[in-house]
Amino acid sequence: MNERMLALSSYLLGQSFLLSSMICHGRGPKNAHLALHADTPGPQPYPAQCVMANCNIALVDYKKETGCLAIVPRTHELCRPPSGSETDIYNNPFAQAIEVPAGSMILYHGNAWHGAYRREVPGVRMNLAMPFVRNHLSTQELIRESVTPEMLERNNERFAMLCGQYLFNGWRKEGPDLGRDPARAAALGKAMSDWRFG
Numbered sequence: 001m002n003e004r005m006l007a008l009s010s011y012l013l014g015q016s017f018l019l020s021s022m023i024c025h026g027r028g029p030k031n032a033h034l035a036l037h038a039d040t041p042g043p044q045p046y047p048a049q050c051v052m053a054n055c056n057i058a059l060v061d062y063k064k065e066t067g068c069l070a071i072v073p074r075t076h077e078l079c080r081p082p083s084g085s086e087t088d089i090y091n092n093p094f095a096q097a098i099e100v101p102a103g104s105m106i107l108y109h110g111n112a113w114h115g116a117y118r119r120e121v122p123g124v125r126m127n128l129a130m131p132f133v134r135n136h137l138s139t140q141e142l143i144r145e146s147v148t149p150e151m152l153e154r155n156n157e158r159f160a161m162l163c164g165q166y167l168f169n170g171w172r173k174e175g176p177d178l179g180r181d182p183a184r185a186a187a188l189g190k191a192m193s194d195w196r197f198g
């Protein structure tokens with residue numbers, strides 16, 4: 001529910017975006033590098049309008065020798081993944097190491113080419129990765145189905161929306177819930193306006 005994360009993600013994906021998963025990526029000295037790639041799902045060319053974005057929080061200091069993230073600026077505009085030698089993180093002249101202190105948030109368009117360098121020093125590089133998608137795409141984790149009543153209870157409706165609780169599709173034989181609880185709809189409206197203007 002970090003405000004900056006919500007603001008940047010809403011800019012890219014619209015306010016109705018969904019949390020797709022929440023996962024840590026560890027990278028130790030025995031792991032290979034991660035070749036440059038793009039994360040946008042679906043056929044190519046990718047849509048120019050962002051349908052998927054990645055939020056990457058550095059849990060340790062990010063440096064090239066510690067196995068940090070690399071991004072190739074402006075590649076989100078190409079609407080395709082890299083191919084052949086373009087995927088070579090060490091020889092692509094446009095790849096930039098994202099060297100930031102622990103606690104930094106890097107949020108990027110799913111079309112953007114990115115990867116990770118080998119870790120050249122002892123220890124483990126660790127991040128918290130949160131991919132987000134527009135709400136017509138399926139999520140990597142079944143968050144909508146797995147979020148608990150307790151989690152929904154202790155957060156606001158903005159959180160419920162992020163966790164797919166306002167998705168229209170996916171009904172069972174009972175049919176869609178067209179008669180949305182008016183109290184809940186009002187709470188969502190308040191949560192959205194509090195976030196936007198509060």
Ligand SMILES: [Fe+2]
Pocket residue numbers: 037038039114
């Ligand atoms: Fe990726």
